[in-house]
Amino acid sequence: MSRYRDKVLKIMLTKKEKDELMKKVRLSGMGSISKFVRTAISVNPIVKIDTSGLNEFAYQLEKIGININQIAKVANQTGNIYENEIKDIQEKINGIYKIIDEIYSLIENVKGRDV
DSSP states (O other), rough: OOOOOOOOOOOOHHHHHHHHHHHHHHHTTTHHHHHHHHHHHHSSSSOOOOOOOHHHHHHHHHHHHHHHHHHHHHHHHSSSHHHHHHHHHHHHHHHHHHHHHHHHHHHHHHHHOOO
């Protein structure tokens, strides 16, 4: 690869974007925007993570919260808690643990890859 650089890249930024870029350049200790961008292109991988499954995860958490509130209301009113309701919540919590394990596995796969 040639060390001679003869291509110019011009980008338009808002003041806020430019300030953020300059802050990152300063924090990187690289001294110049050019070096920062070249390093970003050649060193740092670009990883796109699909987060669509997190919507289902949040929905399931919300359902568990609703179930717990309903059980608490019945328990406060009657002094009884039904075993099938507890079992239902335990199954949903186990499902959440499974999803969390899958998320961690995906993260580990991404971290272990040379992207």
